[in-house]
Amino acid sequence: MIIAIDGPAASGKGTLARRLARHFGLNHLDTGLLYRAVGQRLRAAGLDPADEAAAVRMAETLDPTGLDPEALSGSAVGEAASVVAAIPAVRAALLDLQRRFAHTPPGAVLDGRDIGTVVCPDAEVKLFVTASAETRARRRHVDDLRIDPATAFETVLADIQKRDDRDSSREVAPLAAAEDAAVLDTTDLDAEGAFRAAVALVEEAMALK
Numbered sequence: 344m345i346i347a348i349d350g351p352a353a354s355g356k357g358t359l360a361r362r363l364a365r366h367f368g369l370n371h372l373d374t375g376l377l378y379r380a381v382g383q384r385l386r387a388a389g390l391d392p393a394d395e396a397a398a399v400r401m402a403e404t405l406d407p408t409g410l411d412p413e414a415l416s417g418s419a420v421g422e423a424a425s426v427v428a429a430i431p432a433v434r435a436a437l438l439d440l441q442r443r444f445a446h447t448p449p450g451a452v453l454d455g456r457d458i459g460t461v462v463c464p465d466a467e468v469k470l471f472v473t474a475s476a477e478t479r480a481r482r483r484h485v486d487d488l489r490i491d492p493a494t495a496f497e498t499v500l501a502d503i504q505k506r507d508d509r510d511s512s513r514e515v516a517p518l519a520a521a522e523d524a525a526v527l528d529t530t531d532l533d534a535e536g537a538f539r540a541a542v543a544l545v546e547e548a549m550a551l552k
């Protein structure tokens with residue numbers, strides 16, 4: 344079984360994907376980490392994330408094993424990830440490994456922006472997880488305060504809105520719900536409520552197969 348989870352920044356898709364994978368005994372891939380790793384490699388090399396040739400080189404030579412979510416968290420890396428993610432050749436370089444992961448037994452939960460639309464259009468279950476920008480910024484602010492206690496809420500909200508705009512308006516694989524995705528709005532749900540709602544949606548989708 345393949346479960347595709349897409350949604351905007353800090354909607355809770357990663358938290359949900361991890362729990363669903365555990366619950367259903369599937370592998371899990373946070374595809375945002377791949378783009379974050381490419382962005383981070385460029386930053387570490389002192390290069391501009393918009394440098395297409397360098398970004399493609401980094402994507403083609405990326406070792407996807409053992410990526411450290413902690414080291415790749417933070418809004419600066421998220422911003423660089425969103426810039427490299429708008430480069431079609433970067434997306435193409437990362438496509439095969441995501442598909443191979445998805446189709447490795449016993450199946451997988453993948454979360455990102457284009458899983459239901461591009462990476463796994465044939466996924467048995469597709470969820471589009473969302474929440475209001477203010478709610479998402481509040482959640483991400485809690486995360487960011489652990490990295491930098493001086494982080495202002497307004498900065499986090501502005502970063503999230505900028506990234507949403509770029510991710511939704513790019514020409515290749517823009518952030519969008521697949522036509523056959525179930526939309527799960529977590530604005531008024533805590534992580535436990537979102538998980539329970541998602542399990543119900545997965546079971547409903549599987550019962551119809």
Ligand SMILES: Nc1ncnc2c1ncn2[C@@H]1O[C@H](COP(=O)(O)OP(=O)(O)O)[C@@H](O)[C@H]1O
Pocket residue numbers: 350351352353354355356357358359482483485486529532533534535537
């Ligand atoms: N339904 C929820 N309600 C409240 N907080 C949540 C919920 N889902 C996730 N979180 C918290 O919000 C933050 C962002 O969640 P995360 O799963 O990393 O989002 P995404 O993968 O969409 O960026 C994390 O601190 C997480 O613990």
Ligand SMILES: Nc1ccn([C@@H]2O[C@H](COP(=O)(O)OP(=O)(O)O)[C@@H](O)[C@H]2O)c(=O)n1
Pocket residue numbers: 351352353354357374375376378379421424425426428429454455456457458506510
């Ligand atoms: N499948 C994916 C996953 C991430 N991305 C890009 O990578 C960036 C970082 O993704 P992420 O999932 O780690 O971001 P958060 O939602 O955790 O903030 C996003 O803003 C997208 O630009 C993408 O384009 N396609």
